[in-house]
Amino acid sequence: MIPVTKPFLPPIEEYQELVQGIFDRNWLTNDGPLVRDLESKLSGRLNIPTLFVSNGTIAIQLAIKALGLKGKIITTPFSYVATSSSIVWEGCEPVYVDIEESGYNIDPEKIEAAITPEVTGIIATHCFGTPCDVEAIQIIADRHGLKVIYDAAHAFGTTVNGRSIFEFGDVSTCSMHATKLFHTVEGGSVSCRDEAVFRRISLMRNLGHNGPNQFDGAGINGKNSEIHAAMGIANWKYIEDILAQRRKIAQGYEEVLKNSNFLLPPIKNSEWNCSYYPVIFESEQQCLEVKGRLEQAKVFPRRYFYPSLNRINNWGTDNCPNSDSIASRILCLPVFHSLTSTEINTIGALLNKVLLP
Numbered sequence: 001m002i003p004v005t006k007p008f009l010p011p012i013e014e015y016q017e018l019v020q021g022i023f024d025r026n027w028l029t030n031d032g033p034l035v036r037d038l039e040s041k042l043s044g045r046l047n048i049p050t051l052f053v054s055n056g057t058i059a060i061q062l063a064i065k066a067l068g069l070k071g072k073i074i075t076t077p078f079s080y081v082a083t084s085s086s087i088v089w090e091g092c093e094p095v096y097v098d099i100e101e102s103g104y105n106i107d108p109e110k111i112e113a114a115i116t117p118e119v120t121g122i123i124a125t126h127c128f129g130t131p132c133d134v135e136a137i138q139i140i141a142d143r144h145g146l147k148v149i150y151d152a153a154h155a156f157g158t159t160v161n162g163r164s165i166f167e168f169g170d171v172s173t174c175s176m177h178a179t180k181l182f183h184t185v186e187g188g189s190v191s192c193r194d195e196a197v198f199r200r201i202s203l204m205r206n207l208g209h210n211g212p213n214q215f216d217g218a219g220i221n222g223k224n225s226e227i228h229a230a231m232g233i234a235n236w237k238y239i240e241d242i243l244a245q246r247r248k249i250a251q252g253y254e255e256v257l258k259n260s261n262f263l264l265p266p267i268k269n270s271e272w273n274c275s276y277y278p279v280i281f282e283s284e285q286q287c288l289e290v291k292g293r294l295e296q297a298k299v300f301p302r303r304y305f306y307p308s309l310n311r312i313n314n315w316g317t318d319n320c321p322n323s324d325s326i327a328s329r330i331l332c333l334p335v336f337h338s339l340t341s342t343e344i345n346t347i348g349a350l351l352n353k354v355l356l357p
């Protein structure tokens with residue numbers, strides 16, 4: 001059986017050593033030393049002050065709340081449901097702007113037409129770790145006084161012209177869920193350069209505590225624990241190895257699928273973290289046929305992301321033809337650290353069998 005993903009696990013003794021320290025200190029949560037250590041590592045690597053929080057969903061909610069976004073928020077229809085549900089959960093309304101015709105991210109050329117007086121911000125996803133057009137989005141945001149949040153749940157390790165992708169926009173969030181390239185079992189982060197916003201997020205994630213008996217506004221429990229931070233720290237020294245292996249996997253798929261006529265991701269861009277391997281088929285029927293054949297062979301790709309978010313919960317309309325189309329024809333192939341080249345060749349051969357004449 002080959003699943004779409006498998007969590008990376010460090011050698012158990014390395015994790016145990018960190019957990020032993022937690023037992024010795026008897027300090028499990030509430031801004032412990034491992035959480036602080038991980039935050040310092042994250043802030044250094046992402047090149048922006050970063051807080052460790054309980055997951056990538058609460059990270060987006062904290063960002064919306066701390067930036068004071070209200071009313072309508074322009075967002076992408078092509079993302080995991082958490083991007084939109086966080087908007088709705090925070091009492092705002094998503095306004096969907098379609099994705100680019102060739103790519104997975106919001107189309108900056110379509111953003112301005114969707115801006116109305118009720119729109120207060122933009123939440124865009126760097127889908128599959130491929131960067132949004134951050135420069136174009138910033139120009140539009142500045143012109144209209146809008147805040148920008150990037151859902152960078154997939155983007156750990158991606159850079160833009162050599163800069164960490166987390167440096168762009170007002171706030172960037174990440175998910176460190178077990179399935180992500182860098183993970184802490186459950187976890188997420190919020191990155192932000194503005195000191196006042198950063199301080200608000202840090203208060204808000206700890207129920208507004210500003211000392212044992214003092215409070216500074218309403219908050220939520222968005223903290224994460226020493227046990228989760230320990231997994232992040234144990235995984236930390238393997239990040240370069242994980243990124244290199246992802247790249248090798250993407251190159252393996254590209255090689256085995258090179259004669260196919262479906263759309264493959266842009267791995268030639270060395271700044272992409274290769275966190276997923278999406279393949280776009282000619283039609284939904286072809287996509288489902290391939291999925292069925294792979295499943296018969298015990299290979300389990302996923303329809304990331306289907307359905308397009310403008311189609312669920314009456315949140316949107318039919319104004320996103322590119323997203324509708326991609327969502328109906330996409331499969332993400334298995335990608336995880338221990339995936340072997342033999343397995344990649346087997347998966348490629350199964351795809352080619354259905355699709356090549």
Ligand SMILES: Cc1ncc(COP(=O)(O)O)c(C=O)c1O
Binds near residue numbers: 083188
């Ligand atoms: C694009 C995107 N945003 C947000 C999230 C939410 O992250 P979490 O599962 O850590 O809450 C995910 C999780 O898969 C995601 O893919």
